[in-house]
Amino acid sequence: EKGGYEHFMIKEIYEQPKAVRETMTSRVAKDNSGITFEELNWTKDDVSPIKKIAIIACGTAYHAGIVGKYLIENLSRIPVEVDVASEFRYRSPLIDEQTLAIVISQSGETLDTLAALKEAKKLGARTLAVTNVVGSSIARDSDQVIYTWAGPEIAVASTKAYTTQLVVMAMLAIYMGAIKGTLTTDKVQALCQALRELPAQAYEVLEDVEPIKTFAQQYGFNEDVFFIGRSLDYAVALEGSLKLKEISYIHAEAYAAGELKHGTLALIIEGVPVIALATQQDVYEKTLSNIKEVKARDAVVIGLGLKGDQQLEKYVDHTIFIPATNKFLTPILSVIPLQLLAYYAAVTRGCDVDKPRNLAKSVTVE
């Protein structure tokens, strides 16, 4: 059932090109003209009344929501807030009929997310579920559903569910942007084209696993690791850090690179591994200055950048490169090396990769 792989997690990591492709099937037009969601079938009358979007989720799905906020705000110009489901319900959220609540859940059974969905509904919001499980409680309770076609995810640590959630967030942002008219036809075309190139590019990232294995073996016994990045790289840093914590039990923290000097820099001392994501061109120079700050404290820096970047290796100790894509889609590729790093670190440490201690695949308690 593991198809020759040692663990479900690594099998599912390698299934990502296929999962990403299937999630786009019949949604991204082959001629790149746009996105269709037959299950939504929205027109201007459905999208224009949305004054605010509330994204609600837990864990990895919450991290997909953070990327979703960035994409929807940029491409469809609708304000988005993102909440952890267990917090949402207890903060008197400002939700009404003009709010679209999007709940993201791989299993569709996470109790906190389900309860938050019910709360949003009670407050009058329209609801949309993004889930991987057909007929799950969250799918049944939402007004509308978009399925991620990742296939069953068995490993406790979520991988292919996350990348397919990101694909849905991107498609939804383009879809609403096209309907609202915040995106030009050219932009829509470029984004569709870039989306369709992702499966092959994800495959390319997976081919380049050897250096990552080496880093995992080299740094797998450090007790603290930091992930830094700006904008979308920060969102991916959060996910990379969660992956490492949950399966390898290494203490990891993700920091917005510009926020380091407001406290965390005190923890950066000689030999501490820092994984610095530098894929976002509009904040690239700023990220480089933050890399210099940690290098000045003798951290060991692994830089994650775009292929063709000639500068990065001058400032870091090691590099990982991923193929360049549209900046809004980069998280779908940049998370893959971080998943692999977590996986091989856990293997190096002899951890039970598929069933990490204290964790369950589907959290049906509050």
Ligand code: F6R
């Ligand atoms: C982390 C992980 C969890 C889940 C979270 C939400 O790898 O798997 O953080 O993402 O428990 O689960 P779902 O998406 O099923 O609601």
